[in-house]
Amino acid sequence: MLSYQSFSQDYPRRAAYCVTLSVAAVATVLVAFLAVKTVGAWIEAANLDSQTFGPSVSVRGTGKAVAIPDVATFSFGVQTTAESVEAAQADAAARLNAATDYLKSEGVNEDDIQTLGYDVYPHYEWIEEPCRYGASCPGGRSLPVGFDVNQTVAVKVRDIKRAGELLSGIGKKEVTNISGLSFTVDDLEKVKDEARRLAIGDAKARAGVMSRALGVELDRIQGLYDVDTGGGPYPMYKDGYGGMELQALSVPTPQITPGQQEVTVTVEIQYAIDN
Numbered sequence: 001m002l003s004y005q006s007f008s009q010d011y012p013r014r015a016a017y018c019v020t021l022s023v024a025a026v027a028t029v030l031v032a033f034l035a036v037k038t039v040g041a042w043i044e045a046a047n048l049d050s051q052t053f054g055p056s057v058s059v060r061g062t063g064k065a066v067a068i069p070d071v072a073t074f075s076f077g078v079q080t081t082a083e084s085v086e087a088a089q090a091d092a093a094a095r096l097n098a099a100t101d102y103l104k105s106e107g108v109n110e111d112d113i114q115t116l117g118y119d120v121y122p123h124y125e126w127i128e129e130p131c132r133y134g135a136s137c138p139g140g141r142s143l144p145v146g147f148d149v150n151q152t153v154a155v156k157v158r159d160i161k162r163a164g165e166l167l168s169g170i171g172k173k174e175v176t177n178i179s180g181l182s183f184t185v186d187d188l189e190k191v192k193d194e195a196r197r198l199a200i201g202d203a204k205a206r207a208g209v210m211s212r213a214l215g216v217e218l219d220r221i222q223g224l225y226d227v228d229t230g231g232g233p234y235p236m237y238k239d240g241y242g243g244m245e246l247q248a249l250s251v252p253t254p255q256i257t258p259g260q261q262e263v264t265v266t267v268e269i270q271y272a273i274d275n
Contacts, residue, residue, distance in 0.1 A: 055273040056222055057210055061203025062266050065195035069183035069261055072163035075116060077152045079176040081123050085147045089120070092149040095174040102169060103155060112156035119150045150176075158186070185261060195265035196226070203269045211271075219272040227266045 078095045082088035100113055128140040155170075157163045160183065171178055185191055211218045 056270055057207065057214075057216075057218070057273060058268055058270045059203045059207045059210060060227065060266055060268045061199045061201065061206060062264060063195040063198030063200070063202060065191045065198065065263050065265075066260050067185045067191045067263065069185055069259070070158070070160065071186045072157040072160050072181065072183050073154060074157075074163075074167060074178060074181040075152055075154045076170055076178045077150065077176045078174075079148065079150045081146055081148050083146045085120060085149075088147045088149040092151055096151055096153065099170055099173040099175055100153070102173060103166065106162070106166060106169065107159070108155060108157065108166070112158065114154045114156075116152040116154050117150070118152075119148075121148055121150075122146075123148045183259070183261070188263070191263045192265060195263045196267060199265045199267040200224075200269070203267055207269065207271055211273075217274040219274040221269060222272050223268075223270040225268040225270075227268045 076099065078092050078099070080088050080091040080095065082091060103113060104110060122144045123146040124142045125145045126140050127143050155166070157166055163181070167178060167181065207218060
């Protein structure tokens with residue numbers, strides 16, 4: 001028989017044990033409830049997706065926009081060698097300033113003259129060692145004898161008709177080479193937007209042909225994707241100037257023909273089929 005004293009001493013422990021069992025039971029029920037709700041939400045979402053994204057058809061359309069290039073670009077370089085870095089830099093700066101001053105005087109905006117690279121490095125020469133009588137020739141070795149400074153500048157010509165004239169004029173300056181004459185469209189996004197408009201029209205026409213062939217009606221648009229933007233505009237080269245170096249010689253003014261450039265855009269449209 002349990003005495004009053006032993007019951008009084010054991011009661012807190014028994015009460016705590018009962019509370020623990022109650023909390024565990026409530027937690028178990030709550031976890032089960034949340035699991036059921038989660039599964040139900042998944043099922044509901046799956047049913048919703050199947051209703052929203054039912055039968056559909058996807059079509060692709062291509063649009064091409066042609067534009068006449070309105071900007072010409074080319075680059076030129078200045079390379080000097082001197083015994084000291086300061087002397088090499090001063091010589092390069094004098095030549096470069098003369099070339100850029102000429103371009104500015106001919107109406108080229110300063111913002112359209114951009115330095116692409118500026119390098120300073122030691123200049124080495126191979127020195128042959130003299131042969132001494134009765135001994136084997138030691139050969140030679142590469143020794144630093146000065147410094148090279150090399151600077152490359154890109155020029156954007158907005159008046160294409162004057163590109164040949166400017167090429168001829170810059171060739172008379174003390175520059176090392178002229179290279180990479182190319183043509184492009186300054187506002188390329190405007191040309192791409194026109195190509196996209198044509199691509200969407202092409203996709204809509206294709207969708208109409210497919211729906212009539214299938215005997216179905218097209219409903220709302222479920223997706224529109226810009227699949228690929230390519231096909232240019234590629235640089236257009238003329239008369240051997242593309243990627244070829246022109247030594248700084250006095251040459252006749254070349255005739256520049258920019259031609260045309262084509263931008264191609266492909267889009268994909270997904271239509272829901274009306275059941």
